[in-house]
Amino acid sequence: MATIFYTASSVDGFIADPGNSLSWLLTRDVDPSGPMGFQALQPRIGASVMGATTWQWLLDHDEVGALGEARTFVLSHRAFDLVDGITFTSADDEAALREVHAGVVAAAEGRDVWLVGGGDLVGQFADLGLVDELWVQYAPVALGGGAPLLPRRLELRLEEVERNRDFAVARWSVLNSATLTR
Template structure:
């Protein structure tokens, strides 16, 4: 296990930068011809911790799944409201920056930001992101939930790698420090 863990965004977006439609639908994503799991399983083995916002968590829980999809990982949900603890999830209302700095210095694998846009926005403003793996779908939505919200931040990136999964293109960036 490594000592300094990276915080990594692994996410898919439309060509025009949306992660979901206005009504939180991802159906457009499943209409694109991919290749296998589009690199998900390989990436999933590199992390032992997943982070998400409450809205993303609620969306996951509304899906018809037999069980929580990340039950074999340490899962944290950032929320401003008080929530009863769940079996596979810890709800966090602490300062995001302090919490992430603590996580980064624990021994373990990398930390995955599952979503969503609000949480990512905080990570960008606080400069907490180390890597970004963006899988671009050849779809233009025109409107929806943006991957990157407008804000007072700038991130300079270094392109580490690209991969093609049939119609998807994966762009892997490291944040320049």
């Protein structure tokens, strides 16, 4: 069981443009069953977690179905309409965020947890040592600004690099302080 941030990024490190749009990403050629494609990850996912902005984007673009059957948690202080299979919660401090992560892990029932985004939410989990891997699909575009992939310093070890049509894809293990001292 691992907690994985699986996402796409521009080559200059943004997961959304300054207008919070993914239009730059959706026109790119990728093989979902290719190297590090979503079809390789999806069967491993037991639960997913995301922030309110990511959830709102999925709602606005009728993409909620892309989450699959896994139990989904949305961290937000905003009010959303209730949706079957979606748990809305909030976490205002480290203890609450750890509690949310423990609940997501329990809901995953031994399978992986997918951190859908955004980068700041993933960074909060990473700050607590709760992220195991990053899988990033780099699109052939530079955005020059927007929502950063991870607005934190994070030490990583490269595990795998592949090409999936238009994308350079990479998988990293997150190194914690114990790993760094080896």
